[in-house]
Amino acid sequence: MAILITGGCGYIGSHTCIEMIKAGYDIVVIDNYYNSKPEALKRTRELAGKDFPFYECDIRDAEGLKKIFAAHNIEAVIHFAGLKAVGESVSKPLEYFDNNVGGTVTLCEVMRDCGCKRMIFSSSATVYGMKNPSPLNETMEIGGVTNPYGRTKWMVEQVLDDLCYSDPEWSAVKLRYFNPIGAHESGRIGEDPNGIPNNLMPYVSQVAVGKLQQLAVFGDDYDTHDGTGVRDFIHVVDLARGHVKAVAYALAHTGCEAINLGTGHGYSVLDLVKAFEKVNGVKVPYRIAPRREGDIAVCYSDPSKAAKLLGWEAELGLEDMCRDSWRWQSGNPKGYDA
Ligand code: NAD
Ligand code: UDP
Numbered sequence: 001m002a003i004l005i006t007g008g009c010g011y012i013g014s015h016t017c018i019e020m021i022k023a024g025y026d027i028v029v030i031d032n033y034y035n036s037k038p039e040a041l042k043r044t045r046e047l048a049g050k051d052f053p054f055y056e057c058d059i060r061d062a063e064g065l066k067k068i069f070a071a072h073n074i075e076a077v078i079h080f081a082g083l084k085a086v087g088e089s090v091s092k093p094l095e096y097f098d099n100n101v102g103g104t105v106t107l108c109e110v111m112r113d114c115g116c117k118r119m120i121f122s123s124s125a126t127v128y129g130m131k132n133p134s135p136l137n138e139t140m141e142i143g144g145v146t147n148p149y150g151r152t153k154w155m156v157e158q159v160l161d162d163l164c165y166s167d168p169e170w171s172a173v174k175l176r177y178f179n180p181i182g183a184h185e186s187g188r189i190g191e192d193p194n195g196i197p198n199n200l201m202p203y204v205s206q207v208a209v210g211k212l213q214q215l216a217v218f219g220d221d222y223d224t225h226d227g228t229g230v231r232d233f234i235h236v237v238d239l240a241r242g243h244v245k246a247v248a249y250a251l252a253h254t255g256c257e258a259i260n261l262g263t264g265h266g267y268s269v270l271d272l273v274k275a276f277e278k279v280n281g282v283k284v285p286y287r288i289a290p291r292r293e294g295d296i297a298v299c300y301s302d303p304s305k306a307a308k309l310l311g312w313e314a315e316l317g318l319e320d321m322c323r324d325s326w327r328w329q330s331g332n333p334k335g336y337d338a
Helices: 011-022 038-048 062-071 086-091 093-113 148-166 200-208 236-252 269-280 304-310 318-331
Strands: 002-006 027-031 054-056 074-079 118-124 171-177 179-181 215-218 233-235 255-261 286-289
Touching: 002 011, 011 027, 011 038, 011 074, 011 236, 027 062, 062 093, 074 093, 074 236, 086 093, 086 148, 093 118, 093 148, 118 148, 118 236, 148 171, 148 255, 171 236, 179 200, 179 236, 200 215, 200 269, 200 318, 215 269, 233 236, 233 318, 236 255, 236 304, 255 304, 269 318
Parallel strands: 002 027, 002 074, 027 054, 074 118, 118 171, 171 255, 179 233, 215 286
Antiparallel strands: none
16 A cells, blocks of 8 residues: 655655655655656655655646556555746646646546545645634635635635545545745755745745845734734644644545644744844845735644644744754755756
8 A cells, every 4th residue: 555645756745755654654756847856856765765656747647647546556645746836826827727726636536536535635824815813723714815826725625625525435634734944854855946936934045055145024014023924934844744644644534624734833034034043153134125915914823623633733943944944955055956
């Protein structure tokens, strides 16, 4: 029996492969390398200390997927594969709906036809929209999402709800991630964005390593303790371990559950910058810039459902996240291209 991991060469997927193998699971990985590199797979295999089958395959390729299901006894799927750049989704909505929504529907069809009905899906705190107050919990109404990327997550959540409702054999765990940052403690794998990063931590670490000149802090007039935006940053290894627990849950239960993966603590943009400087002994020059369109002031989780259903809670703190992000960035200034 094996667990199929789609998008397993990406940032969160690569860390999850390692934690799944550590927990004793056999895994099969697929990725189309749209946003990842073979070097990430090579290093993931090294860190896992065990080889595993890999297929260069697109989740929209039903025939390719069927061959993989025929070759392996897959009992559940952890589904990371998707496009994730908010700005790009505004200019390329059709690509986002095709890949994230269409791709997931194709994957689910193949799973159903092959008798595998257990899925762990990468959703996002973005589905809570702009209006729900933090701490965000899973009973809140979702929607009101402001961009196509977020809407693909919201739509796939509906697809999985309807699928589980239609067939009681299905099990789907919709994991709503807060803000994953950090890297494997070895510094060998981490987040390797193309071009100029959109997200805070890769931007901060590229400024610290001298690749970028200065961080723009988007707004210092929010209603928060220092005026900058507050987020629930979570170490990617904690997040990966949450998937290990979610697989065990999906194997033991049917039905559809949304579960937050966050720490429950909010830190501001400047809290993160200061922690990064202190832990790593480096400078992160910044300037205050206007607010970024679509941003909310505060977003953090109520993580109690994950504790209750999965027996999972985040263990690593902001300093661990800053230290590990820096170890990866400083050791690999050009990411996997070095
Ligand atoms: P990533 O881009 O690093 O990883 C995604 C992987 O999927 C990449 O390796 C990419 O090549 C692959 N992929 C994309 N489309 C594919 C397709 N059609 N077929 C096969 N492979 C495909 O992203 P990540 O940060 O590791 O995120 C993983 C998942 O978690 C995504 O679905 C993302 O939307 C979701 N998520 C991420 C965050 C975050 O902040 N990183 C937050 C919430 C949710
Ligand atoms: N942010 C910033 N400068 C940047 C990138 C992000 O000030 O270059 C802020 C952003 O406004 C938000 C927080 O950092 O308050 C987290 O943003 P990110 O894009 O990492 O994640 P989001 O919460 O938007 O998914």
